[in-house]
Amino acid sequence: MFCLRDYRLPDFEHLYRLDQQCFPPGIAYSRAELSSYVARKGSFTIVAEFVADETSSGEGSPAAAAKPPEAKPAIAGFITVEMHPKGYGHIITIDTRAEFRRQHLGSMLIEAAEKHVSDLGGFMTILEVAVNNAAAIAFYKRHRYVTVKTLPRYYNGELDALLLSRRL
Numbered sequence: 001m002f003c004l005r006d007y008r009l010p011d012f013e014h015l016y017r018l019d020q021q022c023f024p025p026g027i028a029y030s031r032a033e034l035s036s037y038v039a040r041k042g043s044f045t046i047v048a049e050f051v052a053d054e055t056s057s058g059e060g061s062p063a064a065a066a067k068p069p070e071a072k073p074a075i076a077g078f079i080t081v082e083m084h085p086k087g088y089g090h091i092i093t094i095d096t097r098a099e100f101r102r103q104h105l106g107s108m109l110i111e112a113a114e115k116h117v118s119d120l121g122g123f124m125t126i127l128e129v130a131v132n133n134a135a136a137i138a139f140y141k142r143h144r145y146v147t148v149k150t151l152p153r154y155y156n157g158e159l160d161a162l163l164l165s166r167r168l
Contacts, residue, residue, distance in 0.1 A: 007044070007080075012034075014074075014075045022096070027155050034093075045078055047078045050076040076097050079113045083120055087121060091127035
């Protein structure tokens with residue numbers, strides 16, 4: 001089970017390490033870049049925490065008492081969005097831990113971010129994705145993002161990106 005909340009300063013190192021795990025060099029943000037995006041005026045970050053479901057863990061049973069509970073990372077994922085003065089939200093990054101993928105966490109994060117953009121008066125969200133990231137492209141298409149254009153050599157001056165958008 002996941003709980004969404006606003007970013008807090010002590011989260012930063014966890015978010016930075018997660019971004020490094022989720023993206024290859026040249027696409028993952030440096031510490032300074034991520035810090036700048038998270039702290040920038042007009043941006044927001046939503047953090048997803050993993051919350052153990054005690055009803056399915058067997059707590060209270062003799063077997064559970066004999067076996068210590070598995071340690072799960074507290075932060076399962078996050079999304080950072082920058083609001084543009086022209087009324088759209090730019091999704092800077094969305095990261096989920098590998099062990100929590102395919103559990104609708106990314107969908108929870110992107111839907112919460114889109115709602116927040118809308119609540120702030122935004123009419124659209126945009127993002128960039130590497131052309132070779134088929135899983136991410138399929139994810140965004142499922143969330144009704146459309147390709148606006150290709151951005152040549154966007155990543156590291158070598159890899160093209162797609163600019164995607166979705167009207168809210």
